[in-house]
Amino acid sequence: MKKWIAFWNILLKDMRTYYLKPPNINWGIIFPLAWTGMFLIRSGSGLDSIPALLPGLMAISILFGTTSMLAVTVTFEKKNSSFDRLLLAPISFDLLMLAKTSGAILFGIVNALIPILMASFIADIYVSSWPLLILAVFLIAVVSTFLGLLIAVAVSEVFEAQTFSNFFRFPMIFLCGLFLPVSKLPIFIRPLSYALPLTYGVDIMQGLVRGGNFMSIPISFAVLTAFCILIFGLSKHFIRKRWIT
Amino acid sequence: MDKSNMDIIVQNLSKNFQAVKAVNDISFDVRSGELFGFLGPNGAGKTTTIKMMTGLARPDSGTIITAGIDCSRNPKAAQHLIGVVPDESNLYPELTGHQNLCFCASLYGIGKAEREHEARKLLEAFNLKEAANRKFGGYSKGMKRKLTIAAGIIHKPRVLFLDEPTTGIDVASARALRVLIEDLHKQGTTILLATHYIEEAQRLCDRIAFIVSGKIVAEDTVHNLLKHDEGKHFLHVSHKGKNADIAERLYARFATMSFSFLKDNTFRVESSEPIIITPIVMCLEEMGIDVSEAKRITPSLEDVFVRITGLEADTMQKDKDKQGRAK
Ligand SMILES: Nc1ncnc2c1ncn2[C@@H]1O[C@H](COP(=O)(O)OP(=O)(O)OP(=O)(O)O)[C@@H](O)[C@H]1O
Ligand SMILES: [Mg+2]
Numbered sequence: 001m002k003k004w005i006a007f008w009n010i011l012l013k014d015m016r017t018y019y020l021k022p023p024n025i026n027w028g029i030i031f032p033l034a035w036t037g038m039f040l041i042r043s044g045s046g047l048d049s050i051p052a053l054l055p056g057l058m059a060i061s062i063l064f065g066t067t068s069m070l071a072v073t074v075t076f077e078k079k080n081s082s083f084d085r086l087l088l089a090p091i092s093f094d095l096l097m098l099a100k101t102s103g104a105i106l107f108g109i110v111n112a113l114i115p116i117l118m119a120s121f122i123a124d125i126y127v128s129s130w131p132l133l134i135l136a137v138f139l140i141a142v143v144s145t146f147l148g149l150l151i152a153v154a155v156s157e158v159f160e161a162q163t164f165s166n167f168f169r170f171p172m173i174f175l176c177g178l179f180l181p182v183s184k185l186p187i188f189i190r191p192l193s194y195a196l197p198l199t200y201g202v203d204i205m206q207g208l209v210r211g212g213n214f215m216s217i218p219i220s221f222a223v224l225t226a227f228c229i230l231i232f233g234l235s236k237h238f239i240r241k242r243w244i245t
Numbered sequence: 246m247d248k249s250n251m252d253i254i255v256q257n258l259s260k261n262f263q264a265v266k267a268v269n270d271i272s273f274d275v276r277s278g279e280l281f282g283f284l285g286p287n288g289a290g291k292t293t294t295i296k297m298m299t300g301l302a303r304p305d306s307g308t309i310i311t312a313g314i315d316c317s318r319n320p321k322a323a324q325h326l327i328g329v330v331p332d333e334s335n336l337y338p339e340l341t342g343h344q345n346l347c348f349c350a351s352l353y354g355i356g357k358a359e360r361e362h363e364a365r366k367l368l369e370a371f372n373l374k375e376a377a378n379r380k381f382g383g384y385s386k387g388m389k390r391k392l393t394i395a396a397g398i399i400h401k402p403r404v405l406f407l408d409e410p411t412t413g414i415d416v417a418s419a420r421a422l423r424v425l426i427e428d429l430h431k432q433g434t435t436i437l438l439a440t441h442y443i444e445e446a447q448r449l450c451d452r453i454a455f456i457v458s459g460k461i462v463a464e465d466t467v468h469n470l471l472k473h474d475e476g477k478h479f480l481h482v483s484h485k486g487k488n489a490d491i492a493e494r495l496y497a498r499f500a501t502m503s504f505s506f507l508k509d510n511t512f513r514v515e516s517s518e519p520i521i522i523t524p525i526v527m528c529l530e531e532m533g534i535d536v537s538e539a540k541r542i543t544p545s546l547e548d549v550f551v552r553i554t555g556l557e558a559d560t561m562q563k564d565k566d567k568q569g570r571a572k
């Protein structure tokens with residue numbers, strides 16, 4: 001019970017001080033809007049292409065809402081050593097990391113819902129299974145957030161956290177089939193796509209929104225889950241090593 | 246020795262940072278309810294020791310037992326029993342004073358009603374009531390210090406680690422703080438106080454360990470530390486000008502006395518007989534050295550510190566002030 005009070009208050013504090021700040025909320029709305037607009041204009045195909053764009057948009061919203069947010073906030077707290085307070089708290093590393101990441105995960109999920117809501121106003125969106133779509137959104141948010149955690153462990157300055165996040169994010173936009181199917185990528189680049197968790201998340205969403213998946217959905221779910229566990233484990237290992245020196 | 250009433254048992258604790266032996270094989274015990282002083286100059290290893298004892302740093306070797314719980318393997322094992330006031334005021338700049346305290350209490354699983362009550366009580370006790378709803382980032386240095394201390398005790402820890410609590414705050418606040426530390430001590434909290442203020446340690450602590458370059462060079466009650474110098478006489482001499490064989494000449498002339506030469510053209514004379522000043526002054530003048538001051542002193546803890554460590558006591562103070570200004 002006691003440790004859940006700690007968990008809940010860490011989450012609440014992060015929500016209040018970081019995620020619910022107006023600049024972040026705007027970012028969550030403007031970013032997907034801008035991308036949608038850009039693609040609609042570029043493709044010139046009008047509203048019919050929205051279902052095809054939606055999975056990529058959702059993925060990009062999650063990616064940009066979580067990875068750098070977590071990396072930056074954790075690095076910031078490390079830097080002014082307020083993070084020591086959390087390390088001194090009588091809760092396990094696992095619970096602490098979950099508390100720190102939960103805020104970003106929730107923020108990522110909300111970010112993904114914005115494009116869906118907007119799209120459903122202007123076009124007919126047919127989703128074959130909402131629960132599976134939400135599960136996919138959840139897992140993508142988790143894996144992107146944990147990636148941010150891994151970045152936070154690797155860097156010691158806030159600006160490094162930002163640059164490093166971009167270093168991962170921008171290639172992922174092109175490699176993970178967000179807007180260009182993986183099958184259209186040069187064959188020698190494709191192994192890289194399969195090594196990135198987002199590829200599987202996007203493929204699931206493609207399948208659920210317009211039946212355009214090229215891998216089996218259960219397998220993609222399994223791979224995505226495995227990535228979550230792997231990245232979390234890695235982060236934890238490095239955190240123990242680097243933060244308690 | 247009976248170890249059952251010990252709240253802290255540290256054995257052969259060591260930690261290196263590359264070539265630096267920050268903490269070098271130290272051992273000490275702190276009894277339950279005791280106020281134990283950790284006195285040493287900059288870089289002595291005080292903060293590193295506290296970090297290892299609280300779970301923020303991993304020892305290279307040695308054991309730490311806190312309240313009967315062996316924390317050497319699992320530094321988290323006793324964290325629910327301890328409170329820490331770090332040397333840096335590290336609360337959340339974007340939260341108010343009240344929010345900061347409530348958040349810190351929540352980390353220890355304290356319910357909402359109780360933590361709000363405790364936070365208000367502490368803000369009042371620390372004279373921060375007016376600033377309770379202002380952001381911590383806008384606090385003055387002393388206010389930050391006070392809130393950091395409040396945050397360290399809000400969950401009523403059994404063992405409290407204070408790392409230089411009075412550094413950087415004004416005289417009145419420091420005094421109020423010392424009263425507060427005494428109160429916590431009276432209520433039975435076990436306290437480890439790291440400080441470089443000798444008087445502070447002498448006034449507050451039951452026992453003191455002198456730590457220099459990662460080693461404990463002496464450890465005893467204030468009374469016992471002072472006893473060694475009972476019946477001895479001391480003279481402190483400051484002079485202008487220098488002479489290479491000043492030591493040789495003084496020893497030749499005053500064989501029963503001992504001399505310790507400090508920085509800045511000063512030295513200390515120690516003797517078991519009362520010291521007559523004039524012959525010493527004359528001896529110096531014969532060497533062409535001008536005496537600017539010669540005064541008898543009653544040995545204080547400071548003198549004991551100087552004798553044991555060979556360090557000049559106020560080097561600690563000076564270093565610290567420089568640091569304070571640089572910040
Ligand atoms: N993270 C670190 N990396 C490298 N060296 C370190 C680190 N932390 C401490 N040291 C070194 O270990 C030694 C002890 O430092 P420590 O901070 O424990 O001293 P201290 O007694 O607390 O001094 P002060 O009175 O200045 O606070 C110093 O030489 C310091 O440079
Ligand atoms: Mg220190």
